[in-house]
Amino acid sequence: MALLEIENLVVEFQTSTGTFRAVDGVSMKVSAGEVLAIVGESGSGKSVSMLAAMGLLPWTAKVTADKLVFDGRNLLGMSGSERRKIIGKDMSMIFQEPIASLNPCFTVGFQIEEVLRIHLGLGKAERRKRAIELFEAVGIPNPAERLGHFPHQMSGGQCQRVMIAIAIACNPKLLIADEPTTALDVTIQKQILDLLMRLQTEHGMGLIMITHNMGVVAETADRVIVQYKGRKMEEADVLSLFEAPKSDYTRALLAALPDNATGDRLPTIGEIFKQTSEGAAQ
């Protein structure tokens, strides 16, 4: 059975120039133990659709869907307090900017223990023990000492590890990683991706990886969804996506990779995509 099931998700924002449809009829399914990558450029609605599933969008957003089910429970029309029992516990998220998403006023230890206190109701000593365990699991050296540090005392890679530790604190069934490595160096990126993949296999979590880096997709995903302007252009398993992309947009996206450059100039998405019938329809 699918862990998260979304059918025909639509997210709209009211703007001064009319309604803006950020996500336009996206459907997806994620099972336990599966890695799904959502790829697209900025503005393709990949983050917004996941924020909608998490219920983290501001009230100005209008979210509608035919089906939004997590672990057999309908998220649509669920009250805020009910929902807060699920998000952060069974379903959690890692955000793009590790330094910006931690609270600068509290120690990282406080921030991780907060999750353990609210969701699991652990006592003080138990919380500290578990926090140290989690820091060890994500590869932070001297965990006991590090708990007392503030985010600004840590590097970007270390902050991202703290974010991951917070996200997996309650052994979630589904982890959503929103561009987890975009702000990091390649060597650190490799470490963080390896860590995420290790945790994913160890715990049998479902993992949704939002990214615009095709390399990250190739290195992590089982299945891939390509989004463009709020619509799903293609869904395929990772091998067939790279081997034989069905959609013109995916083909254009892969051709624009500097790795695949053949001539003097790179083919740009506009050039290839707008000439095709699919592009003209957009």
Next chain:
Amino acid sequence: MTPVLEGKNIVRNYFLPGGLFKKEKTVHAVKGVNFKVEEGKTLAIVGESGCGKSTLARIITMIDPASDGELFIDGKKVDIAAGDLTPEMRRKVQIVFQNPYGSLNPRKKIGDILMEPLIINTNTPAAERRELAMSMLKKVGLQDVHFNRYPHMFSGGQRQRIAIARALMLKPRLLVLDEPVSALDLSVQAQVLNLLADLQDELNLTYVFISHDLSVVRYMADDVMVMYYGEAVEYGSRDQVFNDPQHSYTKTLFAATPRADVDTIRARLARKNAAIAS
């Protein structure tokens, strides 16, 4: 032919004064780096954050003085610490920054942003300034109508075009590009890289291209320098460095770069299936 840019044993130390409880400290940001770039060529500098590549960019752009070593631009020795830098020298090197959202003044119109370097550095009359800015705008793929707009009205890729246009207003010989595409999407990245390649051919520009994305470096560079903790651990032509990396750090860097080809995916899936079966 004299190279456009040459650095001999460039060193840069930052001195951190001590306090009541803190000992004073010297940070060696760049530890004796040599490089040479011929006209119309691209030197790529690769390394992780904190390896000194941006410090080196600041030295090349004549923003910061080097603590030791000699810097030659167009065969002329440059020493800003001595304070004898002519405006002509300054005009030869321009820089494009990483984040186009932060490097354009939000309260100025695009036209004013482009004309500002001319006002500061030259005596070009107003009408001519305007004409130069207009033609530069077209050269980077924007239009006349954009002249009177503000930066917030543009997308990331367009802003980076504006930043490149501004850097080119003074007709520099050398352009320092500090991670010019790392804040951009894949599709826009290709457009900006193409623009840079076009401009290099047209104006015979020399580039110093700073990046941590190896696929972009492989596409853009003629020569590659890999920096690690302030030292150039690898320096050579692109093919040399990519096909036969010598230093262990370069090898680590290559191994860490995610690869988007079918063989890699096949190998990974095979590993995963084997792990599940066992």
